Amino acid sequence: MKVSSSARRRQAASSARQGEGGGTFVGRIPGMPSEFGARFGFFRARIADVAEHLFSWRGDLSLHLGREVAFDLSRTDVPGGLVDAAPGLLPLGPPPTCRDLLVATRSGEWTAYFNAAILGGYPDGPVRVIGERMGVAALTVSAVPFGDPGAATLGGYSFSYSPDGSRTSSRSVTLVVGDGSPGRYTFEQYGPVQSWEEPDRYESRLKRDRLTPEMLERYCKRLNIDVFDLDFYSGPSILIDRVILDSPRK
Secondary structure (H helix, E strand, O other), rough: OOHEEEHHHHHHHHHHHHHOOOOOOOOOOOOOOOOOEEEEEOOOOOOOHHHHHHHHHHHHHHOOOEOOEEEEEEEEEEOOOOOHHHHOOOOOOOOOOOEEEEEEEOOOEEEEEEEEEOOOOOOOOHHHHHHHOOOOEEEOOOOOEOOOOOOOOEEEEEEEEEEEOOOOOEEEEEEEEEHHHOOOEEEEEOOOOOOOOHHHHHOOOOOHOOOOHHHHHEEEEEOOOOOOOOOOOOOOOOEEEEEEOOOOOO
């Protein structure tokens, strides 16, 4: 059954009121698999500029697969925000189809990035490449609530930030379940500490307390990003599809 845009927005508002997802996007976006929105990114640039660079990069990437392929690259403009545009990424999954979603945000200075990769998205490569090409601030966020011992996804939290898109200035902090075992955590950090971080928290005796969704929210807020507020992703939006039409020719 097809869900209308207005119905999706009502469902999203209900999820926000109920606090579903524990301060994350997991399970909160109507019509999308529960894992969608676990990992996403941002560029400090206008959506039109980001779309131009992303579209160009996807085209170049198709030409550098090592063999000659036929592919279709298209762009679709969506007047709505994340709730309205996200279903355009379905079905989630690996190539031959690669789908990217850009969403203008309420801040006016940040463009959000999502994609159709499985397990909640994989923004790292596109955000790193496009941020470096444009020379703009780039941020990725991962927020997957820690699961119960029998859960399929045990969870973790992380962010990676570059104030100018370059790899040399990149800062990354990660807290994940270690060794695939609930109750055991691995905490890592590298790069120059940013002024908006709370480094004292990284010394907490319990590793689980060293990076939390609440900390991610505060960090992003200091960058003028309301990271887990669905209304922040107000749109308009742009979908970019790259579809390989046939098998590589030898």
